[in-house]
Amino acid sequence: MQPDPTQPNTEATLSVRGLKKVYQTDGGDVEAVRNLTFDLRAGELACLVGPSGSGKTTLLKCISGLMAPTEGEVLLDGKRVTGPPKKMAVVFQEYGRSLFPWMRVRDNVELPLKNQGVPKGERDRLVDDALEAVGLSHVPRSYPWQLSGGMQQRVAIARAIAYQPEVLLMDEPFAAVDAQTRADLEDLIRVVWKKLGVTVLFVTHDIDESVYLGERVIILSSSPTVIQEDIQIDLPADRDQLNTRSLPRFTELRHHVYEQIQLAKKGHRPAAASAGETPVKGQRAG
Ligand SMILES: Nc1ncnc2c1ncn2[C@@H]1O[C@H](COP(=O)(O)OP(=O)(O)OP(=O)(O)O)[C@@H](O)[C@H]1O
Numbered sequence: 696m697q698p699d700p701t702q703p704n705t706e707a708t709l710s711v712r713g714l715k716k717v718y719q720t721d722g723g724d725v726e727a728v729r730n731l732t733f734d735l736r737a738g739e740l741a742c743l744v745g746p747s748g749s750g751k752t753t754l755l756k757c758i759s760g761l762m763a764p765t766e767g768e769v770l771l772d773g774k775r776v777t778g779p780p781k782k783m784a785v786v787f788q789e790y791g792r793s794l795f796p797w798m799r800v801r802d803n804v805e806l807p808l809k810n811q812g813v814p815k816g817e818r819d820r821l822v823d824d825a826l827e828a829v830g831l832s833h834v835p836r837s838y839p840w841q842l843s844g845g846m847q848q849r850v851a852i853a854r855a856i857a858y859q860p861e862v863l864l865m866d867e868p869f870a871a872v873d874a875q876t877r878a879d880l881e882d883l884i885r886v887v888w889k890k891l892g893v894t895v896l897f898v899t900h901d902i903d904e905s906v907y908l909g910e911r912v913i914i915l916s917s918s919p920t921v922i923q924e925d926i927q928i929d930l931p932a933d934r935d936q937l938n939t940r941s942l943p944r945f946t947e948l949r950h951h952v953y954e955q956i957q958l959a960k961k962g963h964r965p966a967a968a969s970a971g972e973t974p975v976k977g978q979r980a981g
Pocket residue numbers: 718719720725726727745746747748749750751752753754900918
């Protein structure tokens with residue numbers, strides 16, 4: 696059952712309530728997100744999947760306070776998000792653009808802590824721990840451009856976790872790395888998540904990745920977006936690339952999510968969302 700958008704959930708770390716986003720463009724209004732309501736409990740790892748253009752990035756921008764929703768709200772620990780909250784960190788797909796090429800790895804990871812005024816001793820400890828957590832203790836003096844793509848993305852992850860966020864948002868962070876590196880990074884995220892107890896919302900195009908990584912998968916409909924389905928992933932907590940992906944339950948879940956995305960692409964919408972919807976110009980209401 697969907698949470699009631701009018702009622703705050705006092706147990707949630709992150710609450711998205713009745714979120715709607717309409718972009719105003721020269722060509723008219725684009726209703727990217729119609730009505731999204733969901734909660735993340737502290738320490739949850741949820742993946743968000745949906746067809747291309749279903750508003751995943753739009754949603755993350757609203758959650759991270761980089762963009763204001765047209766209607767609805769985002770609450771972090773019960774407080775409305777009106778700008779980038781201190782307790783949140785975001786890792787983007789384009790690690791190449793998110794790291795400063797003229798700064799060494801260590802300085803990149805340290806920068807947000809410096810900006811926060813964290814004292815030097817504590818900064819050093821947090822940076823050391825974060826670099827160790829992502830397996831990069833050996834390259835603190837390298838520049839990002841001297842590292843492979845996967846290593847650069849590890850630096851971006853280290854920077855996010857050094858910051859000790861309560862909520863970590865990840866927007867297709869592994870889309871630009873090779874399959875092998877991607878598998879390693881997926882495992883890294885589960886290790887870091889378990890170790891730090893951080894709440895993670897992980898956006899991905901990749902259905903297998905969403906099932907392998909998530910404790911929960913939130914499936915979005917096509918734009919104008921609502922939640923198509925929100926499922927628990929009842930796979931064992933200890934996952935590994937070979938065994939977990941060979942489990943019959945993994946195949947079942949993957950099949951189910953795939954089917955839902957195919958339906959979403961064809962314009963299928965959950966019954967509750969379709970009731971009373973009026974078609975939006977240039978877009979299919981289903
Ligand atoms: N700045 C903008 N101005 C106008 N329309 C926009 C803007 N950003 C996104 N849109 C539109 O909003 C809808 C959702 O876009 P968004 O990028 O959030 O989807 P997405 O699910 O992240 O896409 P993808 O999976 O392809 O990365 C699309 O129809 C897109 O064209």
